[in-house]
Each structure stands twice: as C-alpha cells, then as structure tokens.
Amino acid sequence: MFGLPDITVYSVCIVVVVVIAALLYWGLTFKGHD
Amino acid sequence: MADIFTIVLVAAYFLGMLAIGAWASKKIKNTEDYLVAGRQLGFWVFVLLMIGTVASGMSLLGVSGLGFAAGWPTIWEEIFVPLAIGFCIIFFGVKLHNVAKTAGYVTVQDYLAHRYESPTALRTLSAVAGIIVSLIYLVGQYSAIAIVLIWLFQIPLWLALLIATLITTVYTAIGGLYAVAWASLIQSAILLIGVIIMAPIIIFYAGGFTHVNEYMASINPALVNPWNAAGAFAPPYLVSFAVLLMVGLACAPHVINNVLAIKDVKYFKWAPLVAFVAYGVVIFLLKFTGFAGAVMVKEGVFALPSVPNAGDFVILYGIQYALPVMALWAVFAVIVLAAVMSTTDRLMLTIGAMFSWDIYKKVLKPDADDKTVLLLSKIVVVLSALGTMVLAINPPQMLAILIWMGIGVMLSTFAVPLLAGLYWRGATREGALAAMALGLVSSLVFGMLNYVKANVLGINFGTIPLHFSAYSFIIAILAMVIVSYATKKTSAKVLDETQTGWYISK
Numbered sequence: 001m002f003g004l005p006d007i008t009v010y011s012v013c014i015v016v017v018v019v020i021a022a023l024l025y026w027g028l029t030f031k032g033h034d
Numbered sequence: 035m036a037d038i039f040t041i042v043l044v045a046a047y048f049l050g051m052l053a054i055g056a057w058a059s060k061k062i063k064n065t066e067d068y069l070v071a072g073r074q075l076g077f078w079v080f081v082l083l084m085i086g087t088v089a090s091g092m093s094l095l096g097v098s099g100l101g102f103a104a105g106w107p108t109i110w111e112e113i114f115v116p117l118a119i120g121f122c123i124i125f126f127g128v129k130l131h132n133v134a135k136t137a138g139y140v141t142v143q144d145y146l147a148h149r150y151e152s153p154t155a156l157r158t159l160s161a162v163a164g165i166i167v168s169l170i171y172l173v174g175q176y177s178a179i180a181i182v183l184i185w186l187f188q189i190p191l192w193l194a195l196l197i198a199t200l201i202t203t204v205y206t207a208i209g210g211l212y213a214v215a216w217a218s219l220i221q222s223a224i225l226l227i228g229v230i231i232m233a234p235i236i237i238f239y240a241g242g243f244t245h246v247n248e249y250m251a252s253i254n255p256a257l258v259n260p261w262n263a264a265g266a267f268a269p270p271y272l273v274s275f276a277v278l279l280m281v282g283l284a285c286a287p288h289v290i291n292n293v294l295a296i297k298d299v300k301y302f303k304w305a306p307l308v309a310f311v312a313y314g315v316v317i318f319l320l321k322f323t324g325f326a327g328a329v330m331v332k333e334g335v336f337a338l339p340s341v342p343n344a345g346d347f348v349i350l351y352g353i354q355y356a357l358p359v360m361a362l363w364a365v366f367a368v369i370v371l372a373a374v375m376s377t378t379d380r381l382m383l384t385i386g387a388m389f390s391w392d393i394y395k396k397v398l399k400p401d402a403d404d405k406t407v408l409l410l411s412k413i414v415v416v417l418s419a420l421g422t423m424v425l426a427i428n429p430p431q432m433l434a435i436l437i438w439m440g441i442g443v444m445l446s447t448f449a450v451p452l453l454a455g456l457y458w459r460g461a462t463r464e465g466a467l468a469a470m471a472l473g474l475v476s477s478l479v480f481g482m483l484n485y486v487k488a489n490v491l492g493i494n495f496g497t498i499p500l501h502f503s504a505y506s507f508i509i510a511i512l513a514m515v516i517v518s519y520a521t522k523k524t525s526a527k528v529l530d531e532t533q534t535g536w537y538i539s540k
Contacts, residue, residue: 003247008106008260015113016314023120023307030128031539032300 040186040364047368048201051217051375055205058213065395065407068210069140069387070295077301079215080292084119084305085313086218086376087289089225090171094370095178096437097317098352099345101324102331105250105257107267112321114279116313120306122284127293128302128539129456133532134294141384142290142452143392149455149532150463151524154397156451159467161392163447163474164287168381168388169422171286171440175378176426179371181343185350186367195423198375203419206379207386207412211295214379221372226316228369232353232362233319239356240326240335249329265497274504278438282445282503285452288377288384320349327352386415439481442503446477450510454518459534465518473510480506 001009062068075083090096093115100108130145139145143164147157176195179202183194205213240246250257262268267275283289296302327348330336336355338344353366390410395402450469454461480495480502482488487496495502524534533540 003244003251004106004258005260008109008258011260012109012113015110019113019117019310020307023310026120026124027304027307030303032303 037361039361040367043361043364043368044186044371047371050220051201051205054217054220055207055209055213058205058209058216061212062210062408064404065391065411066138066140067212068408068411069383069391070291071211071215073135073295074297075215075292075295076297077305079219080296080301081305081309081312082222083215083218083292083295083380084122084289084309086222086225086373087292087380088115088119088283088377089222089313089316089373090175090178090377090437093225093317094229094320094349094373095181095346096174097320098324098327098349099343099347101321102328102345102348104267105254105259105325105328107256107259107262109260109318109321110267110272110275111279112314112317114276115283115317116310118280118283118289119309119313121280122289123293123302123306123309124538126284126290126452126456127296128299129533130290131293131296131299131302132539137531139294140391141387142287142294142448143388143396145532146451146455146466147396149524149528149534150451150461150466151528152463152467156463156466156470157392158397159470160448160451161388163470164388165385165418166474166478167286167440167443167447168288168385169418169425170443171288171437172378172381172385172418172422173425174437174440175374175381176422177436178346178374179378180426181346182350182367182370182374185347186363191427195426198371198378199419199423202375202378203382203416206382207415210411211383214376214383215295217379218376221376224369224372225376226312228366228372229316229319232357232366232369233323236323236349236352236356237326240329240352243322246322246326246329249332250325253332265499268499270499271501274500277507278442278445278501278503281449282441285448286441286444287388287448288380290448290452291384291387292380323349323352330355382415382418383411385418386411389414435485438501439485442481442501442506443474443477445503446473446506446510448473449507450514454514455532456534457536458518459529460518460523461514462518462521462523464521465514465516468517469510469514472513473506476509477503477506 066072137148143157143160146160147153150156179198180191180194183189183197184191205217237243247258256262261272331338336351338347338351353363390407394410395407447470450473451466483490483495484502
C-alpha cells in the first residue's frame with residue numbers, strides 16, 4: 001500500500017489510532033473544573 | 035536572490051511581530067503579567083502557544099532533514115513530538131495549574147521549591163539547570179533561523195543571526211508572555227496553513243507519495259521499514275526515543291510554564307487532542323517532504339549545497355524547485371521563521387524568568403521590588419539572545435541531533451523531580467536534588483560522549499543501543515528512589531497543599 005511494506009502502514013496507523021482514542025477518552029472523561 | 039517583494043514580505047512579518055510586542059507591552063503592569071500573561075490565556079491562544087512552543091526549527095528543517103537522511107524508521111518522531119503537548123497537559127498541567135492558582139506560582143521552579151520545601155537549594159539548581167538546557171536548545175533554534183535567512187537573502191551567517199536575534203529579542207523583551215502568546219497564535223496559524231498548502235505540492239513534484247516510497251525502497255529497502263534492525267531507530271532505541279520526545283519535551287521549562295498561564299482548567303479537556311491532530315498533520319507532511327526531497331536529490335532533480343548540514347536544507351531546495359516563483363519562497367521563508375521564532379521567543383522569556391524570578395527575586399534579593407525584577411527579566415532576555423547568537427555562529431552538523439540533545443538533558447534533569455513530586459508522596463527534597471543534579475551532569479557527559487562518538491571504558495558511545503538520555507534518565511530515577519527512602523519525608527501539610535498523590539485530579 002502506497003509503495004510501503006504492510007508492516008509500516010499497519011504499525012504507524014495502529015499507533016496513531018490508539019493515541020487519538022486515548023486523547024478522545026481523556027476529553028470525554030476529564031471533568032474540567034478546579 | 036531576494037527581490038523587492040521578498041524583502042517587503044519578510045520585513046512586514048518582522049514589523050508585525052514588533053507591533054504585537056508594542057501592543058502587549060501596554061498590558062504589562064507587573065511581573066505576573068510579564069511572565070504568565072496575567073493567567074488569562076484563552077483556549078486557542080493556549081493551544082497555538084503550545085504548538086508554537088513545541089514546533090521549532092526541528093519541525094521544518096530538522097524533521098524533513100532527518101526524513102531525507104534516514105527514511106521511514108524516523109516516522110515515530112511525528113507521533114511522539116505532537117503527543118508531548120498532551121502529555122504535558124495531562125500529567126503535569128492539570129495539577130500544576132490547580133495548585134498554581136492558589137499558591138501563585140510564576141514558574142515551575144516555584145512548584146518545586148514549594149513541594150520539596152526547598153526555597154533555595156532546589157530552586158537554584160533547577161533554575162540554573164533550566165537556563166543551561168534552554169541555552170543548548172536555543173542555539174539549535176538560532177541555527178535554524180540563520181539557515182533560512184542565508185538561503186533567502188544570500189547574506190553572511192553573522193548578519194542573518196544578528197537580524198533574527200534583534201527582531202525576536204525586541205518583541206519578547208517588551209511584551210513578555212502576552213507578546214509571545216499572541217505572536218505564537220499568528221506564527222502557528224501561518225505554520226499550519228502554510229505547510230498544509232505547500233508540502234503536498236513538493237510531494238506532487240517528486241512524483242507523488244507512492245512513487246516517493248517506491249523509489250526509496252529501490253535505493254535501500256530499509257528506508258521504508260518502520261524500524262531498523264539494529265542501532266539507531268531499532269525497537270529498543272525507539273522506546274527511548276518515545277520517552278525522550280514525549281516526556282522530555284513535556285517537562286521542558288519553556289513548554290511546561292505555559293500551563294500556568296491558562297485562564298480556565300476546562301481548556302485542558304480538548305487541548306491535548308486538538309493540538310495532537312493539528313500539529314500531527316503538519317509534522318507528518320514535513321517528514322513526507324523530506325522523503326520527497328531525498329528522492330528528488332537521488333534522481334538528480336536538484337542538488338543540495340555542499341555544507342555539513344545539507345539535509346537541513348532539503349525542504350528549502352524542494353520549495354525552490356517545486357514553486358519556481360521567488361515570491362512563494364518568501365512566503366515559505368516566513369512560515370519557517372514563524373515556526374522557529376515561536377520557540378525562540380518562549381525560550382528567551384523562560385530564561386529571563388528563571389534568572390530574574392527564581393534566582394534574583396527568590397534567592398539573592400527577596401526584598402527586590404517588582405519594577406526591578408521586571409527590568410532584570412528584560413535584560414536577561416536580551417543577554418541570553420546575544421549569548422546564544424555567538425554560540426550559533428558554528429552551526430551543528432545536523433540540527434535534529436543538537437535539538438534532541440537539548441531535549442535529552444531536559445528529560446534527565448526535570449522529568450523525575452516533577453513526576454515524582456506530583457505523584458509520589460515519598461519523594462523527598464534530597465531525592466529531588468540528587469535526581470536533578472545527577473540527571474543533569476550525566477546527560478551532559480553522555481550527550482557529549484555520544485556527539486563525539488567517544489570510546490570510553492570499552493563502550494562506544496556513538497553506537498549505544500538507546501538514546502543517551504535513557505541512561506541518564508534511569509540514573510535520575512535511581513537517585514530519586516534510593517535517596518528518598520534514606521531521607522526525611524516532606525510534611526503532610528505541604529503534600530496536601532501541592533495535591534501530591536497517585537491521581538491527576540480529584
């Protein structure tokens with residue numbers, strides 16, 4: 001895919017998705033008051 | 035090389051920054067206004083200030099330069115650097131902001147002095163260490179500004195450095211964090227929009243994303259692998275690299291101090307995600323531009339200058355080829371200058387704060403009036419700029435290496451005292467002093483040995499399996515744990531005041 005080995009595409013995509021999911025979880029659960 | 039449009043555009047950008055400085059200077063009534071913008075930063079100003087502070091010379095020149103030199107195994111930089119903003123906000127920012135509001139912290143050293151009941155020793159060591167690491171980092175930034183001005187105007191290095199120093203210093207010195215934050219708002223917007231428009235054009239001219247990858251694979255299949263088999267960018271190295279960039283940048287004094295200036299803690303809810311996505315898109319595009327540049331150089335489309343740090347020029351020459359209109363080069367030069375200056379100004383202000391507030395006001399002369407402290411901050415901003423300008427006259431071989439070295443020293447010096455201070459009630463003053471001192475000294479020594487590829491006691495520091503900062507970081511952790519167990523605990527009252535414990539927010 002895109003001239004890259006599958007392992008490159010999958011490993012980068014998986015890490016990006018995990019990071020975004022974690023930051024989304026933070027945003028949804030952080031209460032945001034002092 | 036420069037025509038009248040280029041000169042006018044770059045001059046207009048510089049004048050715009052000076053105007054922000056002049057506007058901001060009217061808002062400065064006291065040291066707190068100057069150093070933490072009166073704790074009044076809104077969501078977007080804060081998010082773009084964080085992006086601007088983290089997005090530095092490395093972002094444009096270093097990221098593409100590294101992509102040019104080493105291909106896809108370096109791609110992880112594009113995840114860990116934007117993630118540093120989220121790490122800083124989540125693991126440091128929430129607690130520090132909450133405590134700072136009641137305790138009145140102006141710098142992160144205020145927190146360390148309070149949490150570890152060390153108003154003199156730890157504050158001084160921390161401020162001195164902060165100044166040293168910020169100066170190392172600042173040299174890398176000035177080198178990046180000089181690269182752009184030399185490329186655009188064909189002027190000598192000393193003149194390029196002088197122009198860059200003068201402009202950045204004036205608006206930072208007169209406007210403090212208000213000027214830095216509002217300048218960063220504009221600089222980061224220029225960076226985000228500019229890169230999103232220009233990077234795809236360069237990749238298109240290189241034959242498209244797939245062609246670039248296929249060509250790199252044909253030169254050397256390792257260039258399209260996600261990691262190397264051994265040495266730099268092998269899996270163990272990448273783990274140390276993740277810690278270096280994510281934690282090291284997050285605890286850097288010029289980054290972490292921003293969390294003290296936000297108006298409302300609720301902005302921390304979405305700032306990590308917004309900053310990661312916005313900056314992530316830009317930094318990925320920049321890396322792809324470095325790949326495209328590598329392919330174009332190999333195909334003989336253009337040649338890089340014969341200088342030691344030629345890779346750092348790849349994005350500039352790519353622009354020159356893909357957009358053969360000088361006016362667009364000027365636009366791009368402004369984008370690069372915006373990225374670099376947004377970090378440089380924050381670094382200089384941080385050095386000014388650490389000297390005038392932490393060392394002068396809090397240690398040397400506690401009865402100094404606010405006016406004197408404010409004036410001293412401005413003088414130190416100017417002196418730090420002039421000092422690093424002299425150091426930047428001999429630029430490093432590769433910008434990314436110097437900047438990582440600066441981050442490595444920041445990681446080893448600040449991460450352990452801060453994380454242990456915030457989350458471990460057993461961490462003591464002596465533990466923090468030992469961790470900070472040993473982390474600083476060992477990272478400076480390891481960094482230097484690594485840079486010159488020294489062979490000491492049978493260890494070749496040029497080929498160690500982890501980034502050098504991982505070793506000094508481990509030394510700092512051990513120092514903190516061993517010394518803390520052997521020394522007197524911090525009082526429960528201070529631990530409660532500083533919200534110390536195994537939680538982010540209650």
